[in-house]
Amino acid sequence: xxxxxxxxxxxxxxxxxxxxxxxxxxxxxxxxxxxxxxxxxxxxxxxxxxxxxxxxxxxxxxxxxxxxxxxxxxxxxxxxxxxxxxxxxxxxxxxxxxxxxxxxxxxxxxxxxxxxxxxxxxxxxxxxxxxxxxxxxxxxxxxxxxxxxxxxxxxxxxxxxxxxxxxxxxxxxxxxxxxxxxxxxxxxxxxxxxxxxxxxxxxxxxxxxxxxxxxxxxxxxxxxxxxxxxxxxxxxxxxxxxxxxxxxxxxxxxxxxxxxxxxxxxxxxxxxxxxxxxxxxxxxxxxxxxxxxxxxxxxxxxxxxxxxxxxxxxxxxxxxxxxxxxxxxxxxxxxxxx
Amino acid sequence: xxxxxxxxxxxxxxxxxxxxxxxxxxxxxxxxxxxxxxxxxxxxxxxxxxxxxxxxxxxxxxxxxxxxxxxxxxxxxxxxxxxxxxxxxxxxxxxxxxxxxxxxxxxxxxxxxxxxxxxxxxxxxxxxxxxxxxxxxxxxxxxxxxxxxxxxxxxxxxxxxxxxxxxxxxxxxxxxxxxxxxxxxxxxxxxxxxxxxxxxxxxxxxxxxxxxxxxxxxxxxxxxxxxxxxxxxxxxxxxxxxxxxxxxxxxxxxxxxxxxxxxxxxxxxxx
Numbered sequence: 184x185x186x187x188x189x190x191x192x193x194x195x196x197x198x199x200x201x202x203x204x205x206x207x208x209x210x211x212x213x214x215x216x217x218x219x220x221x222x223x224x225x226x227x228x229x230x231x232x233x234x235x236x237x238x239x240x241x242x243x244x245x246x247x248x249x250x251x252x253x254x255x256x257x258x259x260x261x262x263x264x265x266x267x268x269x270x271x272x273x274x275x276x277x278x279x280x281x282x283x284x285x286x287x288x289x290x291x292x293x294x295x296x297x298x299x300x301x302x303x304x305x306x307x308x309x310x311x312x313x314x315x316x317x318x319x320x321x322x323x324x325x326x327x328x329x330x331x332x333x334x335x336x337x338x339x340x341x342x343x344x345x346x347x348x349x350x351x352x353x354x355x356x357x358x359x360x361x362x363x364x365x366x367x368x369x370x371x372x373x374x375x376x377x378x379x380x381x382x383x384x385x386x387x388x389x390x391x392x393x394x395x396x397x398x399x400x401x402x403x404x405x406x407x408x409x410x411x412x413x414x415x416x417x418x419x420x421x422x423x424x425x426x427x428x429x430x431x432x433x434x435x436x437x438x439x440x441x442x443x444x445x446x447x448x449x450x451x452x453x454x455x456x457x458x459x460x461x462x463x464x465x466x467x468x469x470x471x472x473x474x475x476x477x478x479x480x481x482x483x484x485x486x487x488x489x490x491x492x493x494x495x496x497x498x499x500x501x502x503x504x505x506x507x508x509x510x511x512x513x514x515x516x517x518x519x520x521x
Numbered sequence: 522x523x524x525x526x527x528x529x530x531x532x533x534x535x536x537x538x539x540x541x542x543x544x545x546x547x548x549x550x551x552x553x554x555x556x557x558x559x560x561x562x563x564x565x566x567x568x569x570x571x572x573x574x575x576x577x578x579x580x581x582x583x584x585x586x587x588x589x590x591x592x593x594x595x596x597x598x599x600x601x602x603x604x605x606x607x608x609x610x611x612x613x614x615x616x617x618x619x620x621x622x623x624x625x626x627x628x629x630x631x632x633x634x635x636x637x638x639x640x641x642x643x644x645x646x647x648x649x650x651x652x653x654x655x656x657x658x659x660x661x662x663x664x665x666x667x668x669x670x671x672x673x674x675x676x677x678x679x680x681x682x683x684x685x686x687x688x689x690x691x692x693x694x695x696x697x698x699x700x701x702x703x704x705x706x707x708x709x710x711x712x713x714x715x716x717x718x719x720x721x722x723x724x725x726x727x728x729x730x731x732x733x734x735x736x737x738x739x740x741x742x743x744x745x746x747x748x749x750x751x752x753x754x755x756x757x758x759x760x761x762x763x764x765x766x767x768x769x770x771x772x773x774x775x776x777x778x779x780x781x782x783x784x785x786x787x788x789x790x791x792x
Contacts, residue, residue, distance in 0.1 A: 200787060201786075251622060252622070252784075253618055253621065253622060253784060253789060254784050254787055254789075255781075255784045255785045273624050274624075276622060276623060276624040277624040280622065281618075281622055283618075285615075286615075287614075287615030287616070287618075287619075288615055288616055288618065288619040289616065289619075290533065290537060290614075290616060291614070292536060292537045293533065293536055293537065297533075297536065300529075301529050301532070301533050302619070302623065304525050304526060304528075304529035304625075305526060305529060305620070305623040305624075305625040306623055306624065306625070307522045307525065307624075307625075349619065353623075
C-alpha cells in the first residue's frame with residue numbers, strides 16, 4: 184500500500200475548455216477558452232464526507248470528473264489514495280466509483296440485477312461474491328423486489344437508488360457523488376441522504392466527495408465543505424468553522440411591503456450592516472407585493488436601527504427573523520448568488 | 522479478467538440490441554430481401570453462372586451461390602459496422618462514462634461488442650443459408666476443405682479487426698456513426714459484392730484492394746463455389762492475414778489514443 188496523507192488531494196488543479204468555431208464555413212477559426220477550474224487545491228481525509236458547493240457552472244462536476252479519471256486537468260495534479268489520477272489512472276479507477284445525478288449511466292433494457300452484474304464483471308468482483316453483493320446492495324436500497332425488472336420500468340427515484348448500487352458494486356474506497364439527489368422527490372432525496380450519511384460513510388467508513396447546490400443537503404450531511412465559484416475555491420472548512428469565520432455574523436430576514444430602490448440602497452450604508460445580499464419578490468398581501476431581504480449584520484444590536492430606518496422610509500415590515508448564519512448565507516456570501 | 526469482460530460486454534449487447542422477437546425478425550428479413558434482390562438482378566441476363574477472374578484464371582461460379590456469399594459476407598461487414606456504432610450508442614445513452622470509469626480492459630470491451638454482433642450474425646447466417654439452399658438450389662463445389670475454413674476464418678477475423686478499429690474511432694469522434702454509415706454503399710460497390718472484380722473500372726481497383734471484404738469475398742467464393750485449392754487463394758489469404766494484424770494494431774492504438782484524446786477534449790458525453 185502506498186503512503187499518502189489524504190484520501191483525495193487536489194493541487195492547483197486547473198481545467199480549461201477550448202472550443203473552436205469557424206465563422207460562416209470559411210475563414211479562420213475563433214477559439215474560445217473557458218476556465219472551468221482555476222488553481223483549485225483541497226484535501227479530503229479518510230472516512231470524511233466532503234461537500235463541494237457552488238452554483239451551476241462553478242466547476243463542481245469538472246472537479247469530480249478529473250478526480251475519477253474521466254477528464255484530464257490542463258494544469259496541476261490530483262491524487263486519490265496517493266495515486267496520480269492521470270499517470271496511474273487505471274489503479275485509481277479500481278478504487279473509486281462515481282454516481283451522477285439524473286438518469287444516466289444505466290442500461291435501460293437490462294434489469295437492475297443485470298446492470299449490477301455487468302458492472303461487477305467490469306470491476307472483476309470475485310465471481311463467488313457477485314450474486315450475494317448484488318442482492319445485498321439491492322436490499323440496502325429497497326429494490327430487492329424490483330431487481331428483475333428492466334430499468335426502463337423504474338421510477339426516477341428507483342433509477343437513482345440503482346445508480347448508488349452501481350457506485351458501490353466494486354466496494355470503492357472513495358466514492359464521488361455528483362448531485363445525487365438532483366430532481367428527486369423530497370422523501371426519496373431524504374432517504375438517499377440518510378443512506379449516504381449513515382450507511383456509506385458511518386457504517387462502511389468510505390471517503391465521499393459530494394457535489395450539490397442544495398445547501399440544506401450539505402448542511403445535513405457534510406463534515407467539511409468547500410465553496411467553488413467561477414472555477415475558484417473561495418473557502419474550505421467545517422460548516423460551523425466557516426460560519427464563525429465569515430463576517431456575515433447574524434442574518435436578519437425581513438419581509439417588507441412597499442420597498443423602494445432608494446430604501447434598499449440606503450440599507451447598505453447603515454452602521455453594522457455588512458451586506459444586503461438579496462431582494463426577491465415572494466408574494467402579495469392585501470394587494471401589495473412582499474419583498475424578502477436578507478441583511479447581514481455584525482451584531483443583533485443593529486436590528487433596531489434597521490427597523491427604524493425602514494419605518495422612516497415608509498416601508499412596512501411584516502416579519503422579522505433574526506438568525507445565525509446558515510450554509511445558504513455562506514453560499515450567497517462567497518458566490519454572490521441568491 | 523480479459524475474457525470475463527469480453528463475455529460481459531457480449532451479453533449486455535445481445536440483451537440490449539438483439540434479444541427481442543422484432544430485432545431477430547429484421548436481422549433475418551433485411552439481408553434475405555437484399556440478397557434476393559441481387560439474385561433477381563442477374564436473372565434477366567439469362568445466365569445461371571458468373572465468371573470470376575482471379576490471377577489469370579477464370580472460375581465459373583453458381584449465380585445463387587455468388588450472390589449468397591456476397592450477401593452473407595456483406596451482412597457480417599454491416600454487423601461489424603454496427604458494433605462500431607455501439608460505442609456511439611453508449612455515448613448518447615449516457616453510459617460511456619460508466620464503462621470508461623471501470624478499470625476493464627478496453628480491447629476486451631471492443632471484442633465483446635464484436636462478439637455480440639457475431640452471435641447475432643449466426644442467427645442471420647443460418648436463416649439466409651437455409652432459405653437459399655431450400656429455394657435457390659445453390660451448387661457448391663468444394664475441393665479443399667481446409668482452404669475453405671481458412672478463408673472463412675480469416676475473412677471473419679479481418680472484419681472483426683476492422684470493426685474494432687471502427688469502435689475505437691467512435692470513442693474518438695462524435696460524428697463517427699455518420700462516417701461509418703457513409704462507408705456502407707461505397708464498400709458494397711467497391712468490394713466486388715454485386716459484380717466480379719474484373720468488371721470494376723481499373724482506376725477504382727486500388728481502392729478495392731484496400732478492403733478486407735474484397736479478399737474475403739474472393740477467397741470464400743472460390744473455395745466454396747469454384748473448387749479452388751489453398752494455392753489458388755494463397756494471395757488473398759495472406760493479404761487478409763496482414764489486414765488482421767494492421768486493423769488489430771490500429772484498434773489497440775486507436776482505443777488508447779481516443780480515450781486520452783476524449784478526456785483531454787472533454788468529449789465523452791458532449792455532442
